[in-house]
Amino acid sequence: MIYASHIHAGPIETWSTILTVAATAVAGDVLTAGAMRRIGDLDRIRAKSGLGGAIRVVTSSPMFLLGVLSMAASFFSLLFTLSNVDLSLAAPASASLTFLGNAFAAKIFLKENVNRRRWMAALFVCAGVFLLSK
Amino acid sequence: MKHTLTPQRYLILLAVMLTASVGDTLLSHGMAQVGPVSLAHLGLLLAALRNLWVITGILCLLGFFASYLTALSWADLTFVLPSTAFGYVVVAFLAKYWQHETITVYRWVGILLIVCGVGFVANGPSLTLHEPQHPADGPAPVDQGATTGGTQ
Numbered sequence: 001m002i003y004a005s006h007i008h009a010g011p012i013e014t015w016s017t018i019l020t021v022a023a024t025a026v027a028g029d030v031l032t033a034g035a036m037r038r039i040g041d042l043d044r045i046r047a048k049s050g051l052g053g054a055i056r057v058v059t060s061s062p063m064f065l066l067g068v069l070s071m072a073a074s075f076f077s078l079l080f081t082l083s084n085v086d087l088s089l090a091a092p093a094s095a096s097l098t099f100l101g102n103a104f105a106a107k108i109f110l111k112e113n114v115n116r117r118r119w120m121a122a123l124f125v126c127a128g129v130f131l132l133s134k
Numbered sequence: 135m136k137h138t139l140t141p142q143r144y145l146i147l148l149a150v151m152l153t154a155s156v157g158d159t160l161l162s163h164g165m166a167q168v169g170p171v172s173l174a175h176l177g178l179l180l181a182a183l184r185n186l187w188v189i190t191g192i193l194c195l196l197g198f199f200a201s202y203l204t205a206l207s208w209a210d211l212t213f214v215l216p217s218t219a220f221g222y223v224v225v226a227f228l229a230k231y232w233q234h235e236t237i238t239v240y241r242w243v244g245i246l247l248i249v250c251g252v253g254f255v256a257n258g259p260s261l262t263l264h265e266p267q268h269p270a271d272g273p274a275p276v277d278q279g280a281t282t283g284g285t286q
Contacts, residue, residue: 129222
């Protein structure tokens with residue numbers, strides 16, 4: 001399998017680091033989305049309590065903070081991955097896997113109605129993102 | 135009931151899309167001026183914070199996060215992510231016409247696939263509304279997608 005000319009990692013290390021990036025990104029997205037769902041419509045909160053009130057409500061949610069922590073973990077694992085794997089593989093592969101993982105996780109954890117239309121959207125965007133790196 | 139978005143909410147989705155793509159492009163442009171950063175020269179990252187392009191890029195990405203959180207407070211994750219994926223297309227066009235990068239045939243096909251993906255969710259319901267736990271709470275409005283569970 002050809003990845004790139006200056007790769008130091010083997011296929012197992014390559015794909016396990018890419019999967020880590022995607023898994024932490026999915027955790028970040030789902031936790032953040034779950035927190036925002038619990039908090040409710042931010043437009044209404046902002047209208048009632050102002051921008052400061054909205055920021056206070058969001059930043060005092062443990063689920064949101066956990067989501068931000070997962071996003072930070074995803075960012076640093078991407079940096080780690082990029083030190084071993086080529087950007088042209090790591091970036092699109094992790095972004096595509098994140099799109100698919102989000103669809104599964106949103107259905108399971110957020111109980112979203114992921115109908116055929118949304119599955120198709122996730123698959124098309126996933127394939128599109130991958131091709132953008134070519 | 136079909137859960138549709140108001141024009142103001144479409145503007146928020148547009149802001150998510152544009153701030154992310156423009157922010158990334160501004161950061162890329164700024165970091166190209168700053169030069170390569172290595173572990174041995176981490177101080178360069180501080181120098182990057184004095185670059186106007188980098189500062190504007192960071193401000194754009196802060197705007198992205200604020201509008202992204204706002205969108206997630208009234209729409210499903212599986213609606214927001216594909217709808218805002220059009221930003222990848224914006225980045226490709228910015229790369230071509232501003233940074234003068236070459237867009238290969240693969241990229242054009244990728245752009246076409248993303249546009250199709252966005253089209254799949256664009257006219258669908260934006261939020262899954264769950265029925266209440268207690269029947270005494272009254273009937274819940276259920277969006278079109280949740281009712282049919284299939285394609286529209």
